[in-house]
Amino acid sequence: MINIALAVAALVITALVFTLLQVSWFISIPTGVIVGFLVLMILARRVQVKLETLMQAMQKEIQAGKIDRAIDILKQGYALKNHQLFVEAQINAQIGMLYYLKKDHDQALTYLNNGFSKHFIAQCMLAVIHYKRKNYDDMRKVMDLTVKRNKKESLVYGIYAYLLSQMKETDAAIAILQQGRDKLPKDDRIAANLTNLQNGKKMKMKVYGDMWLQFMLERPPRIQQEPPQHLRQRRKAMFR
Structure with missing residues (x-):
């Protein structure tokens, strides 16, 4: 990685300069480490700012319904890899999520398989694709790793338990939720779904709101729309 190489170079150069100035190693080496660390932080921040700019541009395209354009913008970030x-x-991970939202699971699979393992939403989407394709062993492997690396994310336990319950593996689903309850004892969503499964009822994943809906495993709730003004007036007249 270029940033690490530059930080190490800064460390070595600083230590050498101090040595040439006949400064003690007890001072030159720690100073070099500090300089190297600062250089690394500055360079990392520069990369982060560039990525944040891309993410903002991506969000605008998504809001405009231009997912393909959003994907093209994200791909510009590969220049920083x-x-x-x-x-x-x-x-x-981000590109894979966008392909998932497009319901292009073939492309999503390609990117999500090479995504960041700590991005729990992307990893859960990967697991859902395996589940829908009945690759249940692959689904378990992905979710086991996702739980391990995201122990404080309630949705991870919920998704895993939901998929297992859909596979009629209720005992395994209960075990996952119990694991989640141990890690997140104050999470009412995990507790409620655990109680549901223990009582032979279905899990209620809508408690996770939009985070759940983006997986498209259930139909979104219908929104009751108010009828137009002229229809409301006509309805009132009919019942007078």
């Missing part, structure tokens, strides 16, 4: 660790994996 050699500068900092995990940049490529993070971009892959």
Whole structure:
């Protein structure tokens, strides 16, 4: 990674300069480490700012309904992949999520398989694709790793338990929710769904709101729209 190489170079140069100035190693080496760390932080921040700019542009395209354009914008971030660790994996995760929302699971699978493992939403989408394709062993592997690396994310336990319950593996689903309850004892969503399964009822994942709906595993709730003004007036006249 370029940023790490530059930070190490800064460390070495600083230590050498101090040595040439006949400064003690007890001072030159710690100073070099500090300089190297500062250089790394500055370079990392520069990359982060560039990525944030891309993400903002991506969001605007998504809001305009232009997902393909949003994907093209994200791909520009690959130019930074050699500068900092995990940049490529993070971009892959984001692109994979967009293809998932397009219901293009073939493309989504390609990117999500190479995505950042700590991006729990992207990893859950990967698991859902495996589930829909009945690749249940792959689904379990993805979710086991996702739970391991995202122990404080309630939705991860909920998704895993939901998929298992849909596979009629209720005991395994209960075990996952119990694991989630142990890690997040104050999470009412996990507690409620655990009680539902233990009582032979279905899980209620809508408590997770839009985070749940983006997986498209259930139909979104119908929104009751108010009829137009002229129809409301006509209805009132009929019942007078």
